[in-house]
Amino acid sequence: MQKASDSAPALASFSLDALPVINHFLEPLDLSTVLEAYLPPPHPRRRVPPVQAIGLLLRNLLLSREPLYGIGAWASRFEPSLLGLPPEGSGLLNDDQVGRALDDLFDADRSSLILRIVVTAVREFHLSLRRFHNDSTTVSFQGEYREADGRRVRKKPTLRITFGHNKDHRPDLKQLLWSLTxxxxxxxxxxxxxxxxxxxxxxxxxxTWNLLRAIAGRATFLYVADSKLCTRPQMRYIQGHGGRFLTVVPATRKEVGRFEEEVRKHTLPWEEVLRLPHPQRKEAPPDIFRAYEDPEGSVEGYRIVWFHSTEKEKRDRQQRQEMMDRAIQELRDLNDRLASPRTRFRKRAKVDEEIRRILEECPASSWLEVEVGERVEESFRQATRGRPGPHTKYRRLLRPRFQVTWRPRPEALTEAEKTDGLFPLITNDRKLGAKQMLRCYKLGQPGVEQRHHNLKAFHHVAPQYLKSVPRIEAFLCVYFLALLVNALIEREMRRAMKRRRLPALPLYPEGRPCKRPTTQQIFRIFEGLMVHQLTTTRGGRYVYQPKLNGLQKKVLRLLGMRPQAYRISMG
Structure with a gap:
């Protein structure tokens, strides 16, 4: 920013973007007060208090995630008061200031801090706590992270960044598990x-369930999660403490095999419970769901309701055909290798082992019948060295050659098609109808998956540019706060559109309608808004406020804001 002098006027320009919107939703959470209660007071040698540094980092994650070394340059573009900084605050920022603030956040009681903010959000935004959805993902890290072995740092245990089942399909990278409700x-x-x-x-x-009970103040909420919830100790615990659960029955349980065998042998009285539009094509037939409650239930005595989806039936058949096609292609490639004059498959056992590997990896062993044909190949080679002549003797060599043939198993394919489109849900709630169970899982569980998408695609949780494990843990806490604010803005916008019966807003490029606005789309229409201050040679100051267009004003009103929120007072 240029400074005024006696010889020339100075023009100071600051970006606003969506910061007034973010601050509007941070204010009811009383974030600064909560952070002050849990973080240490400002240190005389620290130029930026930890509360301000964490607040700045949160706003950065919401707008445009920058590495810590670039956060000072990023903050200098904005009007300091919108970042919760004093007028000279952005010039004092660097990665060391923010890193030390993350150390303070690691040392704080983060669980109580988050609980207090969440309880405030529930109260201020009137969130319904009748049902929760849980799912997990992984945060991948590039590097050795040799010190991330769970050692204690400042008397607190730390996380182990190590290998595991990577949900980003990157088994070569170390990771942390991130569970979200x-x-x-x-x-x-x-x-x-x-x-x-x-x-x-x-x-x-x-x-997780115990903490949700503390947040809700009761145990009667419905807890929905993926199939990892379906274990006897966890279901017994929730049932024993007066809770309700809903989850998918994993294919490894005996109840699944028993019911699928029942479906293959008998025709069951399925009942249609729901029709949903095709997820991708409007002109396509709807996805029709039918339900049947297993009278035997689970071995623990819980209800199991089976559902059949027409779209899932198509996907199951397509997936099976793709697995068979892949297996057939690999078998063809194997035949090419077997026919090569330099093949390494000289023994039947080695060929059988390779076929077994192909059918297990695809997998298609249930639907393909594979046979190995064997023949003897005859060849002749000189018995002695030298140039061949009329009296040269030859040795007769016999080598086994193999060829693989395959054909589908019609009976097995017919049996497999009978169970296409099926999936079971299990619950301990005796009053929950089949349609309610389906809607709770089918329409509710994608919400937590969308938040994982926000975490990775919008807030860019990976790659991590930090090496200190305590700072990484604290940073993930700030990421949670960013997801919370992101979701509150999105929820408020969609609720307002529903109240005013607005089918869509022209938020997409070229003014195309958007039926379900996301926070990212809302932020995009405020990009480029700036405030300018002109200081004359005589000390006079003139502030030029941004001019909002009709769409920006309409969005602000839907969010419960007035256009005056973008009139900035500059000191």
């Missing part, structure tokens, strides 16, 4: 856990 009302995050990279999902649900 959201409300059914707007998919607003209310709880998260960052866990060791080799932690399995079935170890997380009891602790």
């Amino acid at each position: 959201v409300t059914a009302d707007g998919a607003v995050p209310v709880h998260y856990q960052a866990l060791d990279g080799n932690t399995t999902d079935d170890q997380t649900h009891i602790a």
Whole structure:
């Protein structure tokens, strides 16, 4: 920013973007007060208090995630008061200031801090706590992270960044497990856990459920999660403490095999419970769901309701055909290798082993019948060295050659098609109807998956540019706060559109209509808004406020804001 002098006027320009919108939603959370209660007071040698540094980092994650070394340059573009900084605050920022603030956040009682903010959000935004959805993902790291072995730092245990089942399909990278729980009302995050990279999902649900009970103040809410919840200890715990759960029955349970065998042998009285539009093509037939409750239930005595989806039936058949096609192609490639004059498959056992590997990896062993044909190849070679002549003797060589043939198993394919499109849900709620169960899982669970998408695609949780494990843990806490604010803005916009019966807003490029606005789309229309201050040679100051267009004003009104929020007072 240029400074005024006696010889020339000075013009100071600051970006606003969506900062007034973010601050509008941070204010009811009383974030600064909560951070002041848990973070240490400003140190005389620290130029930026930790509360201001964490608030700045949160706003940065919401707008445009920058590495810590570039956060000072990023902050200098904006009007300092909108970042919660004093007029000269942006010039004092550097990665060391923010890093030390993350150390302070690691040392604080982050669980109580998050709980207090979430309880405030529930109260101020009137969030419904009748149903929660939980799911997990992985945060991948590039590097050795040799010190991330769970050692204690400043008397507190740290996380182990290590290898595990990577949900980003990057088994070559180390990771942490990220578990997130959201409300059914707007998919607003209310709880998260960052866990060791080799932690399995079935170890997380009891602790998560206990904390949700503290947030809701009761145990009667419905807890919805993926199939890792379907273990006897976890379901017994929730049932024994007066809770309700809903989850998918994993294919490894005996109840699944028993019911699929029943479906293959008998025709069951399925009942249609729901029709949903095709997820991708409007002109395509709807996805029709039928339900049948297993009278035997689970071995623990819980209800199991089976559902059949017409779209899932198509996907199952397509997936099976793709697996068979891949297996056939690999078998063809194997035949080419077997026919090569320099083939290494000289023994039947080695050929059988390769076929077994192909059918297990695809997998297609149930639907393809594979046979190995064997013949003897005759060849002749000189018995002695030298140039061949009329009296040269030859040796007769016999080598086995193999050829693989295959054909589909019609009976097995027919049996497999009978169970296409099926999936089971299990619950301990005796009053929950089949349609309610389906809607709770099918329409609610994608909300938490969308928040994981926001975490990775919008807030860019990876790659991580930090090496200190305590700072990484604290940074993930700030990421949770960013997801919380993101979801609150999105929820408020969609609720307002529903109240005013607005089918869509022209938020897409070229003014195309958007039926379900996201926070990213809302932020995009405020990009480029700036405020300018001209200081004359005589000390006079003139502030030029941004001019909002009709769409920007309409969005602000839907969010409960007035256009005056973009009139900035500059000192």
